[in-house]
Every structure is written in structure tokens, then in C-alpha cells.
Amino acid sequence: MWQRLLRADDDRVTEIITGLYMSPLEFLALLGAVALVTARWLPSAVRPRVTIAAGALCALCAVVLSVVGVRWQMLPILAGAAFASPFAAAPLIRRRSGRPSWRARWWLALPGSVACVGLIMVGPVAAWAFPVPVFPEPSGRFAVGTRVMEWTDPNRPETATADPHDRRTVVVQLWYPARDFPAGARRAQYLGRTEGEARTVSDALAREAGLPGFLVDGVPRAHTHAVFDASAADGDGRFPIVLFSPGAGGVRTQNTAWAEELASNGYVVAALDHPYDSAVVVLADGRTIRSTTASTGDRDKDDELAADQTAVRAADLRFVLTQLGRMDRGEIAGPLAGRLDTGRVAATGHSMGGAAALQAARQDDRIDAVIDMDGYPHGPTSPALHRPTLALTQNITPETDPRYMPRLTEALKLNSATSYRLTIPGAAHLTFMDAPLYLPPVPSIVGSLGRTESPRVVAATTVAFLDSTLRQRSGDLDAVLSAHGDLSVYRPGNGP
Template structure:
């Protein structure tokens, strides 16, 4: 919990105990703490019981003061049944527990600390494709547009204000709401989550390899910030792409919003549009090259090394990414996380160094039992196509399998609640360990392929790792 949330709950507890002990002098601390929390950290519905208890304690204090000065009130109060007083105390105690429990269950979470030596800067861009018409809309003149967030190595600035995790909280809360079945307001507190990046920070001198990140269906560009920030802190520029109509929602600078297209939930429609979505990667690489020549923000010119470009994606982002890595010769390394591989990619036997990070079939079935999803046909396709693509790869390949890691453990999703494991969103190894493993293999893979590192891959007892040089078969 945040500092003023803790202060509010502590003040409620102290005031409650003081009132029971007939020591009302400290009761005003509760409403004062509530006002301070609202002013400094902002309202969140999870604290409504704590706000209500502070107000109720204030009313109780007023009654106590009146009773102390008025003989009739004092006499009446003394005749109150013990059961009534006990019931009031029990209700206040339950309210206090609710006030403490809800912010713990749905916290303003903290992202894991990046492990590299570099600070992190970030900028947001709006790109329009002059060539491709938008296929998801009926407007004759509509062109494909994407929103991109670029994270880059910056001078460390410990005291600089951090950028919010989400520029448009509704973009993620709508998607999370749809998956969970809970109303969007439940996740409104995500607007208070902050990242480790500084908006518009001065970039660190040098030229850095560039990575494109693609989120899964109904995701957003920030959904793998745990991984993005680690890579940037290790010396990479990462461009996260919001793909309209595949993402949860995309907010454009002029106020328009492109909501998730429910047709993307159908497999046939989705498969037919994978090549089009892969074209967003080409658009991103073109625009990033232009930024390196002359950044309209006057910050990143000369800092993007497009000769060392790679891609990573999760779920649908990995499916689209596999297709992009087949079609886009500028990509020199591809990291694909937990998704089946399109058949045309398997048949083509790509020559781009590729790493897969996934889990075994037994873990997928365990996830289905706890959370739903992953019908048996999908489990078999997932496992067979990844292994076939790995076996046919005509370049260096790595297959990292982590039993006990669930699908969302490869995203920020389980950070949203410590109960994620209990409700099936996080696997037996836990999100903290999953993030540690994913971050370590991501850095090691791109360091090998884009920086020429000869360091061995990390070793984790939970991970089964295979590698091949691509010359066999």
C-alpha cells in the first residue's frame, strides 16, 4: 500500500481503539488522515470503508462530546444495552478490516526494479501509414494508425518524477474488465501506478539496439513493462506498439478511440488478419529509422541503431511477431512468448535467430483447470507448432520451457493482485520468479544476437532449455 493509505488505516485503528477506551482526543486524526490521503494520493474506491470509518468515528466523537456535557444524553447513553455497543464496535472492526483488505487485494502495485545500470526515458508517438488503408473500418479514406511508446536508455535521475504506468488507464481497465467479468471501475486505481521511466528524459550518449514489442489480444503496449524496463536498463531502445482493434483500446491524440474488434476473438478472422497486423512492425521500423535521422521531439536523433533490430511479443503479439520476422529482413532476432506459430512460418523454416519462452502441456492443462481457456486442441497446436518451428529453424534457436508458469505470468497482469495465484492467473512458480526468468533469458538472448555477447545463457532449476545452431535438419 501507499504511504498515506497506511497512514489512514493506522489513524482509523488508533481512533477506534481510543474511542473504545474513552480517550477521544486522538479521534480527529482519522478524518485528518483521510483528507491528507485524498489530497496527496487521490481517491480510490477500495478505501471507501476507511473513509466511511473515519467519518463514523468523527460522528461518534461528536456524540461523545455532547453526552459528556449534557446530563440527559449522558444518562441515556449509560442505559444503552451492552449488545448495541458491542454491535457498533463489531461493525466498526469489520469496516476497518474491509478498509485494510481491499487495498491489499487490489493494490497500487509496484513494478519490479530494473536491474541494469541505465536510467529510462520514454516518449509517445502517433504514426499513420501513408500506404496501407485500415481494414478494420469501413471508412473509404481511413489509413492504418498506431500509437507507439518508445523507452530508451537515459541518464539516471533518481529524483525526477516517474511517468505513469498507463497514459490512458481506460485502455487497460476495459480489457481487464472484459477478461475478468468485473466492471471497469474495479481497476480504476491503475491510474496511480507509476513506472521507472521519466517522460522526455535526456537520452544517454550512444547508439542502442532497437526492439519492437507486440502485446497479446486485448493487451496494451505497457502490459510487459516488467520486461521492457529491464531491457532498456541494459542498453536497448524498446518501441511498444498499440495495434488498433487487436489491442484492448487505443486512444489517439485527437480524442478518437479504437476499441477491440470482437471479430478478433474468432480464429478464422484472426488468422486472416495476421499478415496485416505484421505490417505494423514494418511501419514501426520505418518510423524509428526516421526518428533516428531527425526526431520531431529532438531527443532520439542518432541514438537508434536499426542495424541491430529485434522483436519480442507475447500471445497474439508472438503470433504476429513470428509472421513479421518472416517478412521483415531488418529483424535480426525474434523472441516469441507462449503462442502457436502460424503454419506458413513453420513451412518457411525462418533464418532469423529465435527464442521461444513457454511452458509444457501439463502446465497449460493445469491453467485450464484453474482459470479456464486452453481447450485441448489449442494445447496440442501450441506445443506442436512451436516445436516444429524450432526444429526447422535455419538459424540459432533456443527453446525455453518453464513448467509451472502460466500465460499471464509473462506479463504484468498477476501484479494486479496478490490473489492472482489463488484465482488461476499466476502459476505455481509465482509471478516474481516467472518475471525473473523471463527477464534473464530476454536480456541474454538479445545480448547474444544483437550485441555479440559470448556469455552463457542463465541457468534456472525451473527451466528446461534447448538450443540449436540451425545447421542440422
């Protein structure tokens, strides 16, 4: 019980203390370590008490952290305290033994103290650079529930395996408007149904990005604002559906902050894992399917592979929409029977997922709107789109693929409905997912909008577009979108 309570506190109460993204326990360890090093410089009357108190605090924090799980960012802090301990304790031991007290001259002690403090300060800097993500509070009027399903399409072979009897299976996570729940309700694990799944996914995403897994070991510790399998919000109304496909190597949970914001505003978000394409997919029976896609180094071959993957993803989106219709009719168990509005549907996606959303909308008349989050339009540009479309793009630089904007513009100009292209200053490719919440704020990686502004801008623009297209709410959509960046509007027959 004691361990479970401590673990819940460490996971759920990871606070932003003085902007360092450290839990209260970690912050106490930091204070104890600093006090232990600086005790040598205090007046002799208080030095023994501070040394004993700081040493005891460091030891207690080290023991508790070893029980609940220590992040790598804490190791420099604990190491600095360990190096300082013998020097801090030596005068006390000599005094207790009756020997004369002795301290090194200040000019001898100063380099050691500075070195220990420098080592200790590596900890909070690392915790700030690679934090346990703190998800923004959803701004809508609904609480948020979430549910994970696994569906197999009996009519579609799995083309990634040689087994002729293997059928395409996808894992889908819903975020939906929920009935209010107690403040102490257990919040959903980030990245997975369990912490084990979350760690598997986190390690796979790190490998996909070429990072050592330990750098992001705080990510699977995070919990979100949603509650698993919460009851749907009260009322008889139906909620519009937003399908979401992640980027190449991405996973269903990569846009959790965005999904929770949409759900709090009355939408049901259905995000997919695409087996053999997503970095890793953990099935309900415990099997783990890892990505088998890889670049060939040949642009033409890679374009062909990307088009094929996009087609599979588009089929996945259409299949999930069919399954959601069955769920609404009560043919599939779940909290949303009779609450899903399959007559108001948007297909959305990030990167390759955005291309899949465009393709799905071309193929399926049930889809009413499209949002492409910085996705190159792989695959054919015909037949023409006939759906309102919002394309969000990163800031265009000389390093951007020169084919990207012409290809995207062509797709939008061929649309028989109004299309919007919004280029967001300061945005990078990873701005459009949860990455700014847990990666270092390096502009070339996650953009320069910051950890708070990045999810806010992406959510604000997409909610405004969905409210206008799926709910026909009046308002100046052009003005709302243009407030966040460089907007081009493509109206049928008029161009930009």
C-alpha cells in the first residue's frame, strides 16, 4: 500500500516547481543536496544541524526514489550529494570522537564545492529538458473519457505478413465527452493502457527518433486528464467524430493533448495504431508488432512505398468509421451507443497520417472535412477533393522539401470545397503532436512556440475549423485562423 501510494503521488503529482518539471520528492532531494554542499560555508553554530538535516533528507529521498522509481535526471543530484557527504560529515565525526575539529582552507574547499554544485545542477537542467510531460487542462465544458479497442477487418488481408489467413487488425483509442468524475479518479496512463505498454511504446518512439530510451524515461510516468471507460456525458445529443492517423512511425497516443481538448469541446476522437507502420503496437493478447518500414535511400522508391502505406492507412480509417457506426448502433459494446454522429465526420492526421486523411476523404463520402497537420500529400491527387480542408504547416525554411508546398497547393486548388492553408510561424514538424511537452525546447526539433503555446495553437485552429465545418457555427473562420499565422484560402474557381 505504501509503495502504491508513493508511486501514485510521484506519477500524478509531477509538478512544475519553479519551472523545473520536478516532483515534490525530487525537489526535496535537490534542496537536500544543495544544503549538504553549502553547509561547509555556514556559521559554525548552525553547521552541524544543517549537515545532519540535509544528509538525512538526501538519504530519505534516495530510499523513497529507489522504491517508486528514480529518473536518470536525479542521478547527478544524488551523486553530488554522495561526493559532498564525506567532507560534510568528517568534522562532525571528528568532534564526536573527541579529536580536534578541522576544516580545509576556503581556497582548497571552494573548487570541490563548486564542482559538486555544478554536478547537482545538471539534474534540474536535465529534468527541464526531458520532463515528465504535464498535459494542459482541457478548456471545454466536458470531462474526458477514453477507451481502447482492437478491431480486425475480416474482409482485408494483412499485406505486411506472408500468412494468407492473417487479417488486418488495428488498435483504436477513443477520447470522448464524459460525465464528471471525482477529482481523485485515476487518470489514464500516457502512451498505453498500462505502464508496461507505455514503456514499450516510449522505448520504440525513442529508437524511431534515434535517441537512447533512457532520455525520455519520464514520458511513460505521465498521466493525462482522461479516465478510462468513463461514462459518456449526460444528454441525448450525438457527438461529431474526428478520425486521426499518426505520422510515419507514430502511435495513436502521440496527440493526446489535442485529443483531450477536442473531446472536452464535444467531439469524439478516434486515433489509430497502424500495425507494421506505427513504431510499435501492443495487442490485447500481449503480442508486440514493431514497424517494418524503412527508407531505401532512393527518393522514387520511398515515394512509392509512402503512397502504398498511405493507401493502407486510408483503408484503416474507413474501416474504423464503419466500426464506429456499429458501436453507435449498439452492435459493439462501449459507452457511446446512440451518441456517435456518423453524419458529421472529419478525417485528420499528422505527417503521413495527414496524407492518409486526404486519401480517405477522396474515397469515402461519409467524411465531411479534412485536417492535414504538416503532411506531404502522398499518393494520387485525383479524384479531386470535395471536402472543406485545413492544412496546417510548419514554418517553411530553405531546408523544407521543395516539393512540399507545390504538391500541397495543387491538392488544395483541386478541391471543389473551400480549403485553408495555415503556415504557423515558429512551428516545426513535431509542433503538431505532444513532443513539445517532453522534448528539449530546441526550435529545430519542436519549434519555438513553447510547451504551453504549441498545443494551444494546434487545438485552437482545429477546433475553430471543426466547429465551422461540422457544426456550421457562425463566425469569421478566416479571422480566427489568420490570427495564428500566414493564411491562404482556396475557394472553388477563385484560387488563393
